[in-house]
Amino acid sequence: MPNTSNTTTISTVGPPSRRNTELALLAFAVLIPCFAYANVGLALNGEMPSGMLGYGIGLGLLGGVGHLVVRKFAPYADPILLPMATFLNGIGLVIIWRLDQSPRLQARKFFQASAPNQLMLSAVGIALFIAVLIFLKDHRILQRYTYISMVVALILLVAPMFFPAKFGARIWITIPGLPSIQPGEFAKIVLAIFFAGYLMVKRDALALASRRFMGLYLPRGRDLGPILAVWAFSILILVFETDLGTSLLFFGMFVVMLYVATERTSWIVFGLLMSAVGAVAVSTFEHHVQQRVDAWLHPFDAFKDGSSDQIAQALMAFGSGGVFGTGWGQGHSDLIGFAANSDFILATVGEELGLAGVMAILLVYGLIVERGVRTALAARDPFGKLLATGLSGAFAIQVFVVAGGVMGLIPLTGMTMPFMAQGGSSVIANWALIAVLIKISDTARRPAPAPAPSPDAEMTQVVRP
Amino acid sequence: MNKPVRRIAIFCGLLILALMIRDNWIQFVQADELKTDKHNRRVTIARYSQPRGNIIVDGQAVTGSQETGGIDFKYKRTYKNGEMWAPVTGYSSQVFDANQIEKLEDKVLTGDDDRLFFNRTVDMITGKGKKGGDVITTLNSKAQEAAFKGLGDKKGAVAALDPRTGKILALASTPSYDPSKIAGAQDEKAWKELQADKNQPMLNRALRQTYPPGSTFKVVTAAAALENGLYKDVDSKTDSPLPWILPDTRIELKNEGNIPCKEASLRVALQYSCNTVFGKISADLGNEKMMKQAEKFGFNKPVDTPVRAVPSIFPKDNRPQNAMAGIGQASNRATPLQMAMVAAAVANNGKLMEPYMVDKLRAPNLNVIEHHQPKEMDQPISADTAHKLQSIMETVVEKGTGTNAQIGGVKVGGKTGTAQHGVDNSGNPYAWFISYAKTDNGSPVAVAVVIEGDEDTARDDIAGGRLAAPIAKSVMEAVLKTEK
16 A cells, blocks of 8 residues: 555544535425325416425435435435435436326226335335345455356346246246336346456456457467457347347346456457347347337337337437426326336436436436546545446446437437336345445545554665665 | 546446437427427327317308317317318217318417417416317308209219408318218228228319310310410400311311301300310310419419319320310310309409418407418419400300309309210210309309219219209309308
């Protein structure tokens, strides 16, 4: 440890912990969704919604307890992550509640109000967040579980294959009587731990043992093993679980982490090439993927051939919102029908809050991602750096894949908008993800302990020749 | 390790940036397109979220709105006496869009018109909710009723105009349909039945169907003869041999029965409806001059009333076909509106006024936001020619084929027609009658009636006088009564 940090210990005040900043931001993060909630009620029924107090207190408590635990167990943590996550969670709850009120969705088969359940699951998410902060003393402990993580991740990813497909994709574990679980969301974190631990050990071999060819450092054949394995695994997920999103997310996360670990651009080139090859190969023989691509290229054909018109409906919801939107509760994004409050939740933001609202939401996501990467920069250990980069990268890719799909930028994949979309696994897993990032940032920003006075200092003498 | 981490930060930023750019694209650049896309149900939902403005005839609304209690559409369009007014109003359906006035004046009826902006803003501030404006038509309910009842269960159409202004007074088409039956969200079955009906009840025959005009077109041929100086006087002999062979052929053009057509004057020729006389006029003038005259009356171009009437056709053709077109046969085709325009131009001393049926657009607060002013469309014939034509058309009603249209105390001019069609004239003939009535204040009404004949229709010129003339008479009488 270099002694430059000695200078900071001289100051009597110590580095700011930014906990009060966090509290102030948190107040906004709770207040804004409360106003939104009131606004929906006023727009739909002309009166303050009856659940207003419960909702406000609920969200306030979740954020408040989270904040207190951070204050106690991660005092130097990044002050922005918790408020942003609370904000998105709160806005998501409002939108889910707003869509619960839609007579058009209520008329659908199997309709059930999702907002109370989602609030409960958000509480479970915060509980997991707190548990991680309390029980994970130092993120470096996770490094010990590298290979266990691998096994757990494999189980989580493979498990859905043995359960029936829902809505054309096998990404759920459904046990009768229990809410279905989307293990992919949890696998994201566990896999990041495995990659970080594995790459930290192997990075030198991967980075240095290479041949130069046409300006690129080509890895040795035997070092190609892991990337090929992950690639093949992603393809398998795509084929057997017909889940484009998860497969893209894992491969993308791996390439990002590999690049950070080795600092070799060649890995990115390889990664892109392999994902292109994989995507093209699979889409030529996998009907499900083909359909998705067709629906993306020609969203309005759905009205001619009677296939799902969700993307077209989402696009029209965005377009109808225009720059400023219709206002809370006054849009018709419920025309999307199925999955309006989960995969397509951003379309409701687009219609009711307009371009301005979507830009704000995207900025918040962007802030979370960049604070995560900032944490990676500040982290002092390579494992922490890799883990933080992996988690933030995965978060960014997930936001891009979901929002891009809903907005028709890329083919639609079955993934959920972190924190906002209805769905328990997603919200719980993402709270855990934020908890890990907060823990890493706490370690990174914590002032280094004052070095113990060296007992040898006095006795060392310079002997002049 | 920090350099690649910084690059990853930039990469993540680019991902978010791409989303933002895409969002600007769909919510700003493409917004209007998506907002008004024909698949976007929001357009229809908005259209029926408040009572629609009404279409008004003679101060009475012929349309209405009804609360549905449905999820998507709060209100539904209703029609009073829908079958009678369908050729005027068109329909406004929650599923199948809209047509005619309901479509063309949709913005006023829903209250979205730019000219209603002030009203909307005031209503928004006072919390009254958006309201639609009204469309006030030029139609005459008595005349429309006479036309619709006169057609009865026969297939046909009536168009009546005020020759002095071009106001459309009656526009009937049978068989018709009740637009109320296809206005709702659950009316797909009724819609499909209407579409499949081989009698085409949704076809607006007065504006959208062309028929061979038959002998009624002889008025135009006579006009061309006088205008081009082929004949100067309607009572002097014409150069008309009998029998007469169609030019470039060996086919004789026949008259209906044994009528005095040899060298008949224009008056006599029109009175008896001589094919030979008018066929020869057309042949003598040639295709170009005939076409020019027909086009001055409005042929060969669509007319927007504002509901578009399809173009009537006087074709470019060879000599024998051109001669046949001169008596309203061959490829000559006209809409009932077009033939009413011919009668109107004659009645209005040669001036053809542009036909229109929307008189005023009215804001919900009763302010008039648009008032249509009568416009002259063309002067197809001189006043002198018009007077001559009036004189011989009046003879037709007085003692010719059109005696069924006589009205006591009023000068009526007209022309009958029975058009053959189909291969070797195998189709059932069309019975035509065009006429106008004249008072001291000029002519208040010109009317064209066409009836698609059935097996019983006699294949002679009397059919027009027998079937169509009484309808024209009752329409004219209805207008004359309201005129007083």
